[in-house]
Amino acid sequence: MKQPLYLFTNSTVKRKDNTLRIETSENKIDRPIETLSEIYLFGEHSLNTKLLNFLSQNKIPVHIFNYYGFYSGTFFPREVYLSGHVTVQQAAHYLDPEKRITIAHKFIDAAASNILSNLGYYKNRGREIEKQISRIKTIKKQLALAPGPMELMGLEGNIRDLYYSAFNSIIKQNYDFEKRVYHPSDNFMNAIISFGNSLVYTTVLSEIYRTQLDPTISFLHEPGYRRYSLALDLAEIFKPILADRLIFTMLNKGELSEKDADQKLNHCYLKDTGRKKFLRKYDKRLRKTIKHKTLNKQVSYKRLIRLDCYKLVKHIIGEAKYSGFKMWW
Amino acid sequence: MKALDYTGTQVNYFFVCRRKLWLFTRDIRFENENEYVQLGRLIDEYSYPRKKKQIEIGKIKIDFLDNKQGIIHEVKKSRKIEKAHIWQVKYYLYWLKSHDIEHITGEIDYPKLKKKEAISLTEEDIKAFEDIFAQMKTVLDKAIPPEIINKPFCKKCAYFEFCYV
Ligand code: SF4
16 A cells, blocks of 8 residues: 655655655665655755656655645646546536535534544543533534535534534643634644644545545535635544544643644744654554445545545435445444 | 447456446546556566557557567456457457458467467457447446446456445
């Protein structure tokens, strides 16, 4: 199975025959191109067009993060898996309000399920979060009644507020998260969440790229300029599974703390150490496997995203109704 | 689609799985991430390095043409001689014949079996093609893909996860 490559230490990345050569001030590492699914660049790296062409030929996207670890963009090789039939049908599902809301609803419904599954896990471990759970359940029942994506987003916002308000009980570190969550961008908790979210977004984007789906045509989020809004749609489902759960565990075990963050002007961001620690666990989580019920084989968490993309394609071409992935464990 | 617009792969898929034919024709294709097909690719690339010459005529792509003897070759990595392979090569012969290129025969090379299978085009085959094309058209005219076929070889198919998820 192909794996992502994460580069932190400043380097020069080159093409060397059919291999990627990473040169740092200390050493040289060669990675055969067939082993890579995508590349993440943190820190400062030099690359040339010869390398970009090589990556493009091998269909390897490159996700770039700035100095503070904020996602700045993706080098997306030319789309290769395009299918006119799928694109036309995907657009048709966006244009027809009823068809659009059907899909949008499934995203939020699955996201809410996965959020509840996280909360249920901590409730079973004695956290006082019964109130949030029952309110989210009530809102979840109203999702199907939302007349349009705007209202759906509104309900999603309510769910998220309740979810965040439970963080204070879930996380055992001596730290008032509740208060801080409501002051975006200048606090530690927010820095972790947004780092986690940007990783999920890029992972989803890489998976969409390997299917016929057009990443710019979305259903829940309004398709916007200069962003791949379908990745935002699907990320809703996978954020609780891939990022949130990890955040809770790492904070509870003290594997991440405020020492891993830094304050610059009005921004709090994860330092290199924090990012590395988080990414290591995130990558491990992507590779973790479960036995898939219908495929009857082990699949990785990362693969679950691809499978959801396939389900979406099947829905779009009129073959089978889509429903988003829901944790059952 | 007119009969002679099909590719050899489409004719092959018609015999393997009609669902695959439908999906493939609509460009719903998947990178084969399972080892079987990657092996297939390697064999295609490296088995006959010296003789290999790929020729494209119209819609068809022939692995290589042995000019002196008038034989077209097709390399298959499988461990079994399959009907789909045979009809794919027969289709090439049919295609060439329809373009007035005659006295050509085919050969399928199975490097893993260390076997060669000689293929020719008979009068019955030519008649059979009329029926094959008609059936292919019926499959491809469907608005949604044909059902999953539930065969053991589905597990090795590039479409497996897409079909069974
Ligand atoms: S997995 Fe089976 S049903 Fe699906 S395309 Fe392949 S052979 Fe056909």
